[in-house]
Amino acid sequence: MNEPLQERKTVFATPWFQVLAAPAPDGGQPHYVIQGADFVVIVAVTERGQMLLVRQFRVAAAALTLELPAGHVELGETPEQAARRELLEETGYEADTVKLLGGLSPSVARFTNRMWCFLATKARPATGAETRREAGVDLILYERGVRALIEEKEFYSAPSCAALMLATLRGGLKT
Amino acid sequence: MNEPLQERKTVFATPWFQVLAAPAPDGGQPHYVIQGADFVVIVAVTERGQMLLVRQFRVAAAALTLELPAGHVELGETPEQAARRELLEETGYEADTVKLLGGLSPSVARFTNRMWCFLATKARPATGAETRREAGVDLILYERGVRALIEEKEFYSAPSCAALMLATLRGGLKT
Numbered sequence: 001m002n003e004p005l006q007e008r009k010t011v012f013a014t015p016w017f018q019v020l021a022a023p024a025p026d027g028g029q030p031h032y033v034i035q036g037a038d039f040v041v042i043v044a045v046t047e048r049g050q051m052l053l054v055r056q057f058r059v060a061a062a063a064l065t066l067e068l069p070a071g072h073v074e075l076g077e078t079p080e081q082a083a084r085r086e087l088l089e090e091t092g093y094e095a096d097t098v099k100l101l102g103g104l105s106p107s108v109a110r111f112t113n114r115m116w117c118f119l120a121t122k123a124r125p126a127t128g129a130e131t132r133r134e135a136g137v138d139l140i141l142y143e144r145g146v147r148a149l150i151e152e153k154e155f156y157s158a159p160s161c162a163a164l165m166l167a168t169l170r171g172g173l174k175t
Numbered sequence: 176m177n178e179p180l181q182e183r184k185t186v187f188a189t190p191w192f193q194v195l196a197a198p199a200p201d202g203g204q205p206h207y208v209i210q211g212a213d214f215v216v217i218v219a220v221t222e223r224g225q226m227l228l229v230r231q232f233r234v235a236a237a238a239l240t241l242e243l244p245a246g247h248v249e250l251g252e253t254p255e256q257a258a259r260r261e262l263l264e265e266t267g268y269e270a271d272t273v274k275l276l277g278g279l280s281p282s283v284a285r286f287t288n289r290m291w292c293f294l295a296t297k298a299r300p301a302t303g304a305e306t307r308r309e310a311g312v313d314l315i316l317y318e319r320g321v322r323a324l325i326e327e328k329e330f331y332s333a334p335s336c337a338a339l340m341l342a343t344l345r346g347g348l349k350t
Contacts, residue, residue, distance in 0.1 A: 012187040012194060014207040017285070019187060019194065022234055032189040033235040034209065036285075059197055060208040061283040102325075104333040106282060108236040110192070110211075115333060150277075150344055158279040158290060161337035168340075168350075169325055175344060 008033070020112075035112045037072040040083040041159050043101070043167040044069060044093060044120035046141070052091045052123060053140040055154065066140065066154035068163055070115075079103075079116035088126055092133045095120035101166040106159055117163040119171040146175040183208070195287075210287045212247040215258040216334050218276070218342040219244060219268060219295035221316070227266045227298060228315040230329065241315065241329035243338055245290075254278075254291035263301055267308045270295035276341040281334055292338040294346040321350040 012019040017036035024030055044052040058065050071086035073079055083098050101117040133139070142149060146164055149155055167173040187194040192211035199205055219227040233240050246261035248254055258273050276292040308314070317324060321339055324330055342348040 014194070015204060016207060019189070029190060031234045032191060058283040059206045060285050060287050061280050062287070065280075065283045067283065102331070104331045104336060105236050105240075106333050108233040108240045108242065108332045110235050112235050112237070147344055150341065156277070156279045157283045158281050158334050158337040161279060161340045162333040165336045165340040165343075166325065168343075169322055 033112055034110055037074075038079065038114045038116060039070060039072045039106075040079055040086055040116045040118060041068050041070045041163040042083050042087050042098070042118045042120055043163055043171070043173065044087055044091065044095060044123040045173070046093075046124065047122045050141040050143050051146075051149070052087070052093055053142050053149075053155075054090050055138040055140055056136055064154060065157060066152055067157045068160040070159065073116070080118070083116070083118040083120070087120060087123070089134050090137050091123075091139050092125055093120075093123040094126040095123040097121050099171065101163070101170050104159075104162055104166075115159055115163075117166045119167050119173065146173065207285075208287055209285055212249075213254065213289045213291060214245060214247045214281075215254055215261055215291045215293060216243050216245040216338040217258050217262050217273070217293045217295055218338055218346070218348065219262055219266065219270060219298040220348070221268075221299065222297045225316040225318050226321075226324070227262070227268055228317050228324075228330075229265050230313040230315055231311055239329060240332060241327055242332045243335040245334065248291070255293070258291070258293040258295070262295060262298070264309050265312050266298075266314050267300055268295075268298040269301040270298040272296050274346065276338070276345050279334075279337055279341075290334055290338075292341045294342050294348065321348065 008020040008022045010018045011021045020033050021030035069090040073082040098120045103114045103116050106115050183195040183197045185193045186196045195208050196205035230241050244265040248257040273295045278289045278291050281290050
């Protein structure tokens, strides 16, 4: 069943992703895939059970969205290091325990990268964090629980929903 | 907070998606987003509680993957029509009730399209369906339940996980 991997050629590049063409075995239209850095998505919960969310304007969605904290894994970082850094940059929070829930594909049909999902428990404000937080990203301490969260109109990110699924079934997060 | 939408220009096109550039308000690097057709993801369960899965080779993931049935919404189709068509083409099954669970963004940071998640209950083989099924896609009747499914090595599609989350919390699917 496994087809041999054909050589892939970069046919378009941006600073954030590249479009690669894989020649079709039958000489037809090449298969186009998108290559970018891996990213992390973090389900972070405080000791009081609040979930850390970020609200920001997203150009692709052309809207304000409510999401779990997330971001790219930088060169030289492990996914866990990226999760801790993004959590701090986007929310100003830190946690002793940041546990890997699993690695998923954001799109097996189109993206070659992976998204690494983490569960951070007993998250707490880091000292001096307010001055370090990213501009344009609002922090929301969400208290209504997972079941209410997926009904929020601004919460429609599939990667966020997928990470919540892993946190629920693998991490023991209550719905 | 909402920035005005800038004009977007197609800078690269394939038969399946286009890369658009949105000029940055400050004149810096444009923001690149990817435009493609909407797609559907279907959580389909038989009367006996088996979940319909598809196994296929995916070029982007460079691997055999296990996923929920899914596919693009064609021109002139409603998402529900696309869900019924894809379910039939990929699995040979049909269902009287195909209920919309919700619309998610596959990537609020990069994709402009939507994925529409459906729950099909009491799915059953369609008459003469075996002859119509897509080549290269294997049907799996999964009996072990959602909790076991997310532990399967080949099941790592974030859109599939996100659709299962909606099916669980909105559709009453048991984990």
